[in-house]
Amino acid sequence: MAFVTGAGQGVGRAIAQRFGAEGAAVAVTDVNIVAARAVAEEVLAAGGRAIAIGVDVTDYDGVGSAVDSTVTEFGRLDIVVNNAGNVGTDARGWTMKPFWTTEPDEWQSFINVNLFGVLNVCRHAIPVLIEQGVGGRLISIVSDAARTGEPKLEVYAAAKAGAAGFTRSIAKSVGRYNITANSIALGTMWGPGYAAMDCEQLAERMKPYLIRRPGQPEEAAALAAHLASAEADWITGQTYPLNGGISTS
Numbered sequence: 001m002a003f004v005t006g007a008g009q010g011v012g013r014a015i016a017q018r019f020g021a022e023g024a025a026v027a028v029t030d031v032n033i034v035a036a037r038a039v040a041e042e043v044l045a046a047g048g049r050a051i052a053i054g055v056d057v058t059d060y061d062g063v064g065s066a067v068d069s070t071v072t073e074f075g076r077l078d079i080v081v082n083n084a085g086n087v088g089t090d091a092r093g094w095t096m097k098p099f100w101t102t103e104p105d106e107w108q109s110f111i112n113v114n115l116f117g118v119l120n121v122c123r124h125a126i127p128v129l130i131e132q133g134v135g136g137r138l139i140s141i142v143s144d145a146a147r148t149g150e151p152k153l154e155v156y157a158a159a160k161a162g163a164a165g166f167t168r169s170i171a172k173s174v175g176r177y178n179i180t181a182n183s184i185a186l187g188t189m190w191g192p193g194y195a196a197m198d199c200e201q202l203a204e205r206m207k208p209y210l211i212r213r214p215g216q217p218e219e220a221a222a223l224a225a226h227l228a229s230a231e232a233d234w235i236t237g238q239t240y241p242l243n244g245g246i247s248t249s
Helices: 010-021 033-045 060-074 104-132 154-177 199-205 217-228
Strands: 002-004 025-030 049-054 079-082 136-143 179-186 239-242
Touching: 002 010, 002 060, 010 025, 010 033, 010 049, 010 079, 010 217, 025 033, 025 060, 033 049, 049 060, 060 104, 079 104, 079 217, 104 136, 104 154, 104 179, 136 154, 136 217, 154 179, 154 239, 179 217, 217 239
Parallel strands: 002 025, 002 079, 025 049, 079 136, 136 179, 179 239
Antiparallel strands: none
């Protein structure tokens, strides 16, 4: 049984679909309940099992209720994917600008979603996994900016690095319960913004990449599915780059 945050679109949607196709019941959670319902319907239409839950990962109590609802519905919890993220925007719009021109209130949304969102979900999910006594999987979707840094997205990179560091640390705490914890560090992933670019714009954007195209959400889903599988039972505390070669270390 998989609990996937930010599953209403993009990478989260692809992960929910992949897990559903592989036989897992999926709690499709998203701050946008309409989007979550649409993805849950896609999983159901493909023959899987799914429920949709509207939840803001920055709402500690709301996350707890979502985890409780999932366990009530499916009777258990096996896989937790922290995918919900705030990628370069806050409530006032795009914030790619030098850090020294920003204000503290601009930092908070990045930290709340990308770091505290992961903490909130894990705080509620881990006791369930431990109590079940059969192990489990924690997977955090972070950014390659967490590994290499990103100009004008310093706070975002810091929050994602914090999530990756937390995931590595929690792996050391829960390993004795046969719970693994790993991160996937994404490079540029395909989305609506890139669909709107012409060929020259896209080529310019992808110049730093060895494989000069955006990653596909399905590629992230494939790696998440592997980390959730029995084949990855001895893999924990790792951060896996999925980045088309923009960084090679």
